[in-house]
Amino acid sequence: xxxxxxxxxxxxxxxxxxxxxxxxxxxxxxxxxxxxxxxxxxxxxxxxxxxxxxxxxxxxxxxxxxxxxxxxxxxxxxxxxxxxxxxxxxxxxxxxxxxxxxxxxxxxxxxxxxxxxxxxxxxxxxxxxxxxxxxxxxxxxxxxxxxxxxxxxxxxxxxxxxxxxxxxxxxxxxxxxxxxxxxxxxxxxxxxxxxxxxxxxxxxxxxxxxxxxxxxxxxxxxxxxxxxxxxxxxxxxxxxxxxxxxxxxxxxxxxxxxxxxxxxxxxxxxxxxxxxxxxxxxxxxxxxxxxxxxxxxxxxxxxxxxxxxxxxxxxxxxxxxxxxxxxxxxxxxxxxxxxxxxxxxxxxxxxxxxxxxxxxxxxxxxxxxxxxxxxxxxxx
Amino acid sequence: xxxxxxxxxxxxxxxxxxxxxxxxxxxxxxxxxxxxxxxxxxxxxxxxxxxxxxxxxxxxxxxxxxxxxxxxxxxxxxxxxxxxxxxxxxxxxxxxxxxxxxxxxxxxxxxxxxxxxxxxxxxxxxxxxxxxxxxxxxxxxxxxxxxxxxxxxxxxxxxxxxxxxxxxxxxxxxxxxxxxxxxxxxxxxxxxxxxxxxxxxxxxxxxxxxxxxxxxxxxxxxxxxxxxxxxxxxxxxxxxxxxxxxxxxxxxxxxxxxxxxxxxxxxxxxxxxxxxxxxxxxxxxxxxxxxxxxxxxxxxxxxxxxxxxxxxxxxxxxxxxxxxxxxxxxxxxxxxxx
Numbered sequence: 001x002x003x004x005x006x007x008x009x010x011x012x013x014x015x016x017x018x019x020x021x022x023x024x025x026x027x028x029x030x031x032x033x034x035x036x037x038x039x040x041x042x043x044x045x046x047x048x049x050x051x052x053x054x055x056x057x058x059x060x061x062x063x064x065x066x067x068x069x070x071x072x073x074x075x076x077x078x079x080x081x082x083x084x085x086x087x088x089x090x091x092x093x094x095x096x097x098x099x100x101x102x103x104x105x106x107x108x109x110x111x112x113x114x115x116x117x118x119x120x121x122x123x124x125x126x127x128x129x130x131x132x133x134x135x136x137x138x139x140x141x142x143x144x145x146x147x148x149x150x151x152x153x154x155x156x157x158x159x160x161x162x163x164x165x166x167x168x169x170x171x172x173x174x175x176x177x178x179x180x181x182x183x184x185x186x187x188x189x190x191x192x193x194x195x196x197x198x199x200x201x202x203x204x205x206x207x208x209x210x211x212x213x214x215x216x217x218x219x220x221x222x223x224x225x226x227x228x229x230x231x232x233x234x235x236x237x238x239x240x241x242x243x244x245x246x247x248x249x250x251x252x253x254x255x256x257x258x259x260x261x262x263x264x265x266x267x268x269x270x271x272x273x274x275x276x277x278x279x280x281x282x283x284x285x286x287x288x289x290x291x292x293x294x295x296x297x298x299x300x301x302x303x304x305x306x307x308x309x310x311x312x313x314x315x316x317x318x319x320x321x322x323x324x325x326x327x328x329x330x331x332x333x334x335x336x337x338x339x340x341x342x343x344x345x346x347x348x349x350x351x352x353x354x355x356x357x358x359x360x361x362x363x364x365x366x367x368x369x370x371x372x373x374x375x376x377x378x379x380x
Numbered sequence: 381x382x383x384x385x386x387x388x389x390x391x392x393x394x395x396x397x398x399x400x401x402x403x404x405x406x407x408x409x410x411x412x413x414x415x416x417x418x419x420x421x422x423x424x425x426x427x428x429x430x431x432x433x434x435x436x437x438x439x440x441x442x443x444x445x446x447x448x449x450x451x452x453x454x455x456x457x458x459x460x461x462x463x464x465x466x467x468x469x470x471x472x473x474x475x476x477x478x479x480x481x482x483x484x485x486x487x488x489x490x491x492x493x494x495x496x497x498x499x500x501x502x503x504x505x506x507x508x509x510x511x512x513x514x515x516x517x518x519x520x521x522x523x524x525x526x527x528x529x530x531x532x533x534x535x536x537x538x539x540x541x542x543x544x545x546x547x548x549x550x551x552x553x554x555x556x557x558x559x560x561x562x563x564x565x566x567x568x569x570x571x572x573x574x575x576x577x578x579x580x581x582x583x584x585x586x587x588x589x590x591x592x593x594x595x596x597x598x599x600x601x602x603x604x605x606x607x608x609x610x611x612x613x614x615x616x617x618x619x620x621x622x623x624x625x626x627x628x629x630x631x632x633x634x635x636x637x638x639x640x641x642x643x644x645x646x647x648x649x650x651x652x653x654x655x656x657x658x659x660x661x662x663x664x665x666x667x668x669x670x671x672x673x674x675x676x677x678x679x680x681x682x683x684x685x686x687x688x689x690x691x692x693x694x695x696x697x698x699x700x701x702x703x704x705x706x707x708x709x710x711x712x713x714x715x716x717x718x
Contacts, residue, residue: 276642315599
């Protein structure tokens with residue numbers, strides 16, 4: 001297990017969205033979409049991120065890809081802190097000062113993590129101003145590199161492809177911009193990428209409306225693939241597809257993963273798809289991670305009451321399958337005013353007094369199995 | 381089954397006349413619904429499942445037409461021969477319907493209470509204040525907290541799950557004999573879906589109504605239906621009781637569909653793929669509608685539409701080669717146990 005390399009490390013990620021109202025558009029409240037979330041994604045694995053609508057799973061994906069700027073937290077990709085990559089220079093400098101320089105001046109180097117140590121060495125070598133200029137000198141290149149590393153496949157195959165441009169341009173635009181492929185080799189590369197996902201190469205001159213939903217999703221995958229990424233975030237990539245088409249796309253994604261050694265963050269509301277495709281599963285509820293475990297462990301022995309209830313709510317396509325139904329009462333609360341203490345406590349069948357007062361931290365109960373619950377495993 | 385069917389659909393054909401040609405959305409569908417049972421209709425997009433339900437209610441778009449020769453017999457009356465006035469007396473009273481998207485199906489400018497009362501006042505001889513009491517009673521029954529307050533709220537003030545509950549309250553306010561539920565939980569989260577399905581089961585037990593449950597979700601069918609109709613390309617591919625269908629399917633489409641599902645209850649090596657794409661209803665292939673995607677298809681399948689064979693008691697399959705499906709199934713079972 002220790003030999004596996006961490007590709008992405010998310011630390012204390014927070015993303016709040018402002019709600020504005022009134023003539024002056026003042027901020028009146030915050031939607032706490034993602035509230036202090038930490039997890040690792042190892043190279044070559046598929047992490048399934050599951051939760052109901054409004055739990056923040058899509059925001060995690062979008063923030064990870066920096067399509068949203070995080071409110072706070074740190075995102076480390078390939079042992080590089082990428083958090084400041086997309087900030088304006090002054091903000092980036094402030095971030096580096098607050099995150100690293102303060103720590104280096106006040107804390108004992110012995111306690112630093114691997115990443116901190118790496119930046120500490122740089123700081124020792126170059127001094128404070130050298131540290132800034134070194135890290136901030138090549139932001140455009142860093143951004144481009146970041147985009148090449150991480151790509152996304154969207155949920156809705158109808159709105160994620162521009163209806164006015166041909167498939168050839170849709171698929172090759174990004175790779176040409178980031179100089180992954182040369183202009184002269186566009187036709188050849190696009191053809192190869194399309195054929196890899198099961199679309200006839202000559203169809204690159206067509207427009208998106210000439211394809212079915214499943215085919216469009218394949219085109220979306222080809223577009224991500226041509227960037228030669230390490231990580232693909234698949235945000236509900238098969239949710240809009242018919243059952244018979246869904247299994248085709250899932251199998252395609254698994255084949256491509258093996259062939260290109262891809263890492264997936266697979267975001268879905270559907271636990272059965274997550275169970276089939278993932279190596280590890282993260283369950284979110286109202287902006288928090290409630291459970292994070294290897295797939296087999298999670299499905300054999302879910303410890304958080306929410307995970308249990310979620311599993312029992314999924315209809316199983318087998319009329320003779322006997323399962324215990326746990327039916328939760330109430331609705332998912334609003335992330336504008338999340339409940340105090342454990343955010344699940346108003347709906348939790350085993351909640352006790354402490355649950356409404358104290359927020360449970362994500363604890364490692366067994367190696368690799370993290371749960372945020374005061375009474376893990378108490379719901380039978 | 382000596383019981384008399386509540387609803388019989390015979391050779392139902394619903395065509396839409398569009399600029400691009402005739403869309404044969406439903407093309408010769410037969411099934412019965414018995415009192416008190418739940419009939420599940422399952423199919424993918426374009427299979428004609430929703431058009432079937434709208435045909436029963438006679439709520440088709442103006443360019444849609446039920447072709448002559450179709451019969452929809454409800455308690456001995458052919459609904460297609462009734463006048464619009466007579467039909468209106470049945471709609472909402474004897475047969476009620478709930479839709480997928482409650483936000484679209486509810487009127488945004490009237491309160492929940494007004495909308496439920498409208499149905500009650502139309503079909504029952506009661507005063508306004510009595511109707512209001514009945515509306516509050518219904519809201520309580522479907523598990524809406526504080527019904528006295530909620531009755532005066534507008535649809536946008538309720539959450540998705542609460543709206544669907546309000547829809548159910550409205551549909552059941554006149555105690556219909558048949559409830560048509562078209563994808564009632566598709567727009568909801570799974571934990572809310574579980575609540576709504578549980579509620580529907582309870583109310584069915586209490587009222588003894590029959591339900592036609594239309595969905596694309598095979599899991600919902602397995603847990604809620606007594607009998608199942610599998611539709612594809614505007615036709616019935618297979619009909620059977622739910623236990624038999626999931627164990628002993630006799631149509632290649634059902635077989636492919638059930639094997640391509642990711643499942644929670646078993647371990648799976650690799651999902652089965654049905655090759656090809658869902659056909660466009662403007663251009664269905666000649667012969668069996670499934671022949672372009674079927675591994676057993678031959679010349680005969682490409683020319684003739686297979687009849688519905690009774691492969692077992694009350695179990696029908698529209699496939700010339702239903703025995704081959706049986707063999708394939710035995711092979712798969714042998715492979716699994718080996």
